[in-house]
Amino acid sequence: MKAKLISCIICLLLIGIPAKPADRSTALPILEIVKAVTKKVIKAIDLRIQKLQNKTIWLQNAQKKVENVLSKLKLDEISDWTKKQKDLYQGYYEELAKVKSIITYYQRIKDITRKQTRLVEEYERAWNLFKQDSHFKESEIQYMELVYSGILEESVKNIDQIFLILDSFSTQMSDLKRLEIINNAADQIDSNYDDLTLFNQQNVILSLQRAKTEAEVKQVKQFYGIP
Numbered sequence: 001m002k003a004k005l006i007s008c009i010i011c012l013l014l015i016g017i018p019a020k021p022a023d024r025s026t027a028l029p030i031l032e033i034v035k036a037v038t039k040k041v042i043k044a045i046d047l048r049i050q051k052l053q054n055k056t057i058w059l060q061n062a063q064k065k066v067e068n069v070l071s072k073l074k075l076d077e078i079s080d081w082t083k084k085q086k087d088l089y090q091g092y093y094e095e096l097a098k099v100k101s102i103i104t105y106y107q108r109i110k111d112i113t114r115k116q117t118r119l120v121e122e123y124e125r126a127w128n129l130f131k132q133d134s135h136f137k138e139s140e141i142q143y144m145e146l147v148y149s150g151i152l153e154e155s156v157k158n159i160d161q162i163f164l165i166l167d168s169f170s171t172q173m174s175d176l177k178r179l180e181i182i183n184n185a186a187d188q189i190d191s192n193y194d195d196l197t198l199f200n201q202q203n204v205i206l207s208l209q210r211a212k213t214e215a216e217v218k219q220v221k222q223f224y225g226i227p
Helices: 004-016 029-072 076-128 138-168 175-210 215-225
Strands: none
Touching: 004 076, 029 076, 029 138, 076 138, 138 175, 175 215
């Protein structure tokens, strides 16, 4: 449902944008969508991790109580006590292992979302510089805008996958399937990030190639923070 909603918002937004020359002073419209949804994901994950960590503390305390009782019993009493209490306390151990496993999943998802955030930050940094670079024509800026829009739209699909994973913890999805989705989302965001950085590097190289003097080359390097 969330995936369809995000996709509909993007479609409506893009349909409503009239075709016109690139405005070097503005950011891509889809950027705010990506930022807002990414922020929502991070907040949701943080809240879930906090709740699970609190639950972990409670379960660990219960586990310690069991271990304290065992330590006070004699060896012959432990066997008899264990038989009686095994079913009662087994749930604590199983639940604790389950909670720790889910926290690991959430931490992995959070890492993927942080990579998404770095992608947005890298886009903003590069795009703001390219729009100020006089070595690029308006038609080239428009082309960059199309490429960046495509990369950002693809990154939204990764967020759709993350929402699917988050929802999976309330369904009967297997750990194997959940891990498959997580790995797929991680691979996709890595690919998007690599595409973005490669495109940025190619544009910087092009700007350097168009510099006509050594002084201008030095100026371009300083502009883009190249040593």
